Each structure stands twice: as C-alpha cells, then as structure tokens.
Amino acid sequence: MSLVGLSTYAYFWRFSDQVEAPMSLEDMLRDTARLGAELFQICDYAPLALMSDDELAATRDLAESLGLTLEIGTRGTEPGHLLRFLEIAVALGATLVRSMWTSGDDRPTLDENVARLRRVMPGYERAGVTLALETYEQVSSADLVSLVEAIGSSCLGICLDPANTVARLELPAEVTARVLPHVVNWHVKDFDFTRKDGWVGFSLVGVPLGEGKLDYAGMLADLPATGKDGRAINRVIEHWLPWQGDPETTTRIEAEWTQHNLDYLKENTK
Template sequence: MIGLGTYAFFWQHSERAGTPLSLAGAFAATRDLGVDLFQICDYAPLDTMSDAELSDAAAAARHLGLTIELGTKGVEPQHLRRYLELAEVFDAQLVRSMLYSPTSRPTLAEAEAQLRSVVGEYEASGVTLALETYEQVATRDLIGLVENVASDSVGICLDPGNIVARLEHPRDCVEQTAALVKNVHAKDFAFARQDGWVGFTYSGAPMGAGLHDYPHLLEKVRPRERGINEIVEHWLPWQGDAETTVHTEREWTRTTVDYLRSTT
C-alpha cells in the first residue's frame, strides 16, 4: 500500500511555514490524494499529547478511513512499550524505529538485549517493529541484529538513501536487506555541485528524477507482492521562502504518489 509520512509534510509542519499544518491537516491532505495510509514518524508533538488529544487524533484518522503506522527513535524497552501503547490507540500494526535515540546509543549487544526484552509483547500484539537503515549503523550490522533477534515481528525499514553517508551503495543495501524488509521509505535523492564547483550537496530530488533505482528495489524487495507498505518521504531543501517551499513539497508528494502508482 502507498502511504504518506510526516516527512512528506516536513516544511508544512515546521514553524517556518508560518501557520504549521496540524496532524489532522496532514491526514486530510493525505485523503485528498486518495491515499489510505499515513505514517506518523518522528513527529515530536505525539510524545507530549494528552490521552484525550491522542484519542482525538486516532478518531480523526479513522473518520477519514486512514490506516496509521507509527515511527520513533531508539530501542529502549520502556520507550518501545510506550509506542506499543500508542499503536493500540491508533490501531497501528507497525512501528518504525532506529537503534539510536537522542538519549541512547546502545552497542549491538545492548540493542539485541533490549529488543529481546520486548519482542514477545510486540508478537502478542500483532505489531511489527521495523528498524531503519541509516548512516549511523552499518547495514550488515543491522541485518545481523535482526537475524539474531529472530522474530517475524522484527524486521527492517528500508531507506537506501540514508546509507550513502556511510559510503554504502543504495543497490547493495536493497539487495542485502530484501528478505528482512517490513517497510519502505520511498524518496529520491541526488548530488548537486555547490556554488563555485567546490564540493557537492546530497539531498532530495523529485521521485524518478534522481539516483534512486526504484525499479530495482521493486524487483528485489517485491513490496506489493509481500504486502509491504511504501511510505512517501522527501529530502526537500528550503526553497528560499515559505510559499515556494510548501508548494514544492506538495508537488513532490503528488509526483511521488503518481510515480508509485505508475509502477503497479
């Protein structure tokens, strides 16, 4: 299933937008594109919402017919248990996370122990935990961790653009993780020369216009055949002013959704 994530609304949610878009507003914009899935990922207000506010947000999603996934950072047991509680509120069946959080950087052995302490609870709740590929953890280490935990409820959230900062190749990341993927972050990326031709900037590109060989990902991972959701994100640089940036962000979202639909 194609979904949108909060990173598709990064600038619209930010204070630089003037009037930041609410979570309910992002839900409505998602539905307006005919998309039925939304991943609330690294959305800071979620951690400070009251029970009533959380219930209202979940009700707004259900009213629009949206399926919800959640995303956070860290594998501390108490934190993952909190997101299991939030998953129940939102009827979410997937939580995306990363090994490190702002307050914790476990070793691989520590992360394995932490995951083992909560994996049974995720299994019992029918919720999948998807750990994202990113530059702070080597892909081979993340794969080893998931394989050691050895639970169908723990897998990988594949974002091959992230690992370029480790000098890993996106195609290698796709091929190495394919069998363990539970979730995909769909965005394109490219290098551009900086002014004066001194160095490069690595950032986002409209889907299909950058370096991401998405057909290769579809071939190796087979997300549609395996029921793996593809969540639209962006790495959109600030475009000089809020109006232009927000307009571009919306256009990139539409472009990505159209691209993904064209490949079905």
C-alpha cells in the first residue's frame, strides 16, 4: 500500500537559517511521526552527504523506533555522486533515491546521461534500490522518458512532480500521462498563479492541497497501485510556501500547511 509521508521541503523554512532555532533532522523525524505520517524523504538536505557511518546508523535507528520509512534525495547524475547516495540509502535502509537530470553547472546531454546511468544502475539493481529522476522545468518530460527507456532498468523510474513542469509550459495532465508507465514516486504539492503588484505579470506559488490547480483526484485515479519497480508509489508532501514577512508567521503557516496536506492525503486515497 502507498505510504503518505513528508519531505524536508515540508520543513523548508523551519530548518533554514532564516529562523532563530532551525529544526534538526532528528526534530523533523520526530515531528513527522507525531503528525502520523508513515514516511520521511530526506531530500536535498546538504548535511546528509557529510554524515558519518555512526550518524547514518543513528538516523536509521531513530526512524525505525518512530515507525518511519526513509527515502532520500539528491541532484545530478554524476556516477560517483549517485553511487555515494546508494551507499547512504543502504546505510539508512532506504529503497528509493530521488535525483534530477542536472546539478548546478553540470548539465549533461541525453547521450551523456545514458552513459552515466549505465555505469550506475547495476549497483542500484544489486542493492534493490530504485533511482527516481524528477520531472522539472530544466528538462522536457519527453527527454526524461527517453532516458529511462534507453536504460531499461526496473530500478530506474520517474518521480512525478507536475507542478515543476508548468514553468516549461508543460501541462500537468500531459506530463502525468506521458511519464505514467515509469512513475515510482510522487511529490504532492498544490500551486496557483497570483497577480504581481500592479497586475504586471504573475507569480507561480504554492497553496494548500485542494485550493489550487493540481488535479490531485485525477492523478490519483490514473496512477497504478505499484510502480515498475514493484513497490507502491509513495506520496510525499512538499510545499512552495513564499516567505510571509517574518519567521513567526512563515513557520506557523508552514506547520499549518503540513498538517492540512497530510490530512488531505489521508482523506483522499484509493
């Protein structure tokens, strides 16, 4: 059965240096369990790559004691980097690593990524860990599908996040339909457009689930129960919450969105 969980992006402001006392990874794990979520995705969390074996073991022990499943996330396809995150996943007992086509100035072509992933995927397959490449505005969903199909591994799939692709003028419904056979993970966040001051242009921003443009019900109905890796497609909550002017207001609203979105997913399931 699909698990409902939170990402570090659900705590984006609360663990940032914009607040006086940022939450630690342990704080986020404990809060995730307190809220009744089943999974936590440690995604784009810089300290993760620097953790020692003992720190990784302690994190795994804490998650297990809290009844949480772990997933992890990074960016890029450089083989040494992806293999390091495979080691981290194994140490944490995580069976999914989310990554992205690019990382900073590293912007490989399709052919370069095919060559890179052919070096990496045998290790993921032996370990039973799935690599999920995310849909986002830096790469077309068609190219992403081409890459996954060129590799042809059951342990290489796609992390669906159609909110990201709007900035590439790819409609969420079209992206979902295109990548559907390869989806192994789902980042769930709602979004909407708001007018800029003076009605000059728009901003694409996050909103609580059910209040924006995300067709959650339609996506849920279309997605299969399991991905190509044979595992359930877990639903991971993220936010695009703009800064609200001060730390107190921002962190309060972020916590409210997290609770609301978690309740929404639990109430709206197959």
